[in-house]
Amino acid sequence: MQQRRPLQLSAHAALRVLLRKEYFFFLAIFLSGTFMYAVSRLLKGAFDTSVMHLPTCEARFEALSMPYLKDEPSFLAERSLLTDGQMNQHILRRHSVYFAMSQDVQTKGLKVGGVITQGLSQSDLFEFKQDSSERRAGLRSLRGRGLNADQPSTLRIVPVLHELDVPVRAMILPIRDASVAAQILETVQKLVLPALPEGAIWLQDNRLYHATVFHASSHLHPVPASPEDVDAEARAISGVASTSCPIEAVLERLVVTSSGVVVACWQATLAGTEPAQLREALRRALPDAPPAEAQMVKEPAILHTTIARLLQPPGSSIDHERERMGASSGGEDGSAGGASASSRKLREGRQSDVVWDFSEGGVRTVRGEERDPQVDMKGLLFRPPDGFLRAAGGELDRGVDGQRGMNATAAAGAVAAASKALCGTRLLFSELWFVEELDLLALALRGRFVEHRMPLQCPKFH
Secondary structure (H helix, E strand, O other), X not given: OOOOOOOOOOHHHHHHHXXXXXXHXXXXXXXXXXXXXXXXXXXXXXXXXXXXXXXXXXXXXXHOOOOOOOOOHHHHOOHHHHHOOOOOHHHHHXXXXXXXXXXXXXXXXXXXXXXEEOOEEHHHHEEEEEOOHHHHHHHHHHEOOOEOOOOOOOEEEEEOOOEEEEEEEEEEEEOOOHHHHHHHHHHHHHHOHHHOOOOOEEEOOHHHOEEEEEEEEOOOOOOOOOHHHHHHHHHHHHHHHHOOOOEEEEEEEEEEOOOOEEEEEEEEOOOOOOHHHHHHHHHHHOOXXXXXXXXXXXXXXXXXXEEEEEOOOOOOOOOOOOOOOOOOOOOOOOOEOOOOHHHOOOOOOOOOOEEEOOOOOOOOOOOEOOOOHHHOOOOOOOOOOOOOOOOOOHHHHOOOOOOOOOOHHHHHHHHHHHHHHHOOOEEXXXXXXXXXXXXXXXXXXXXXXXXXXXXXXXXXXX
C-alpha cells in the first residue's frame, strides 16, 4: 500500500482556504473586535478620568483634551477662538461668565447678611437657634454620618420655609453621581469651613445638588396651572428629554459671589447636548413659561450648581439684621405665606410623583413611587434638616473663633483653594427633573417638592 504524504498547501492554496466564507466570517469578527477595542482605548485616553492627581487645572484640562481658557482679558477677547475645532461660542461664553463671577468679590466685596438670592434676604430664609442639650444627646447617633455631635458649638441654622400658593415649577439637572457629590461636599468641609466663624455657612444638601435649567413658573413670575396643565407640561418636557443627549461636563472652578453664594461652575463638552440648546428646546415646548427676561437663570449657556451660602452670624462684627417676612405679608410676589412646616399638610401626589418632605425629624418621606429614601442615592452623606454648620472631624474646628466676624479675604481664599482641588472633576448630567416646589426655595432649604424624573436620551433614528 502506498504511504500517503502529509498534506502540504502552497501559500496561494492557504489563502484560498482562508477566503472561504466561514473563515472570512470569523476573521471579520476578530478584526472588527480588535478595531473597536482600539477605538475605545483611544477615546478613553482622550477623555480619561484619572486626572485629579495632576497638580494644576490646566494640566487636568489638557489631559481631558478640553480647552483650558485663561482669565486674561486679552485671551477672552480673542475672536479667533470661535473658529477653533475644539471651541465654540458657548464654551467661551461660559468661561467669560465664570471669570466675571470669580471677580465679583474683588470688585464689590463680600456682603453677607443682606440679599442672598432672587431678592430674598438672609432673614427671609434662615434663623439661628441655640441647640438644647436634649437634642444634642439625641444627635449623637448621627456620629460618622456627616455630623459631629460632640463638638462644642450649640448654634443651629434653621431654614425658614414659606408655603407657596403657586408652586414653583422648574427643570433641573440633578447631580446623580454620588461620588462627585460627596467629593464636593467633603472638599468644602475640609477647606472652606475652617476659614469661617461659627454660624457663617449653610451647606446645601448634597443629595440635591443640581443645575437649574428653566422655569415654567417662578415665585417672582407665577404661572398658575391645574393638575391637567402640569401633566401636559410634564409630557412636553419628557419629549425634550427623550431627544436630548446627556450633558458631559467638567468642573471649571468654584467661586463665591459678593452675596456669599458658593457656586460650582461647569464647562460642558462638545460630546453632549449644549445647555443653551436644551433651554431653547424647553422654551419652545413650554410657550406659557415666563419669558427670557423673567427666567431665574438669564444666561442661556451657564451650567452652575449652588454648593453653599455664606451667612452673617448673629452678634458678629458685620451683623446686618433684616426684617423677616411676616406670615401675613407673603413673599415679594405676594404668593409665599409664612405657615410653619408642622401646620401644613403634604400635597397628595399623583402615582408617578415622588414627594420629598424633610419636616419629620430630618428623614424625608416618599409618596408615589415605592423605594427606600435612605438608599435612593447610595454613598451620599445624610445631613439633618436644620443644617448643623459643622461636619464630622474635630480638625475642622481648629482656629475658628465663634465670636469673630467674617473675613472676606480668608473666605474667598478658602473657596479658591477648594476650586483648585476640585477643578477637572468630570460629571455626566444624565437626567432632567421636572420639580414642583411647594415651599419657597424648597430644593435649597430642604422644603417639600415633587419630582418627575426624565432620562436624557439621545435621538433614536429608525
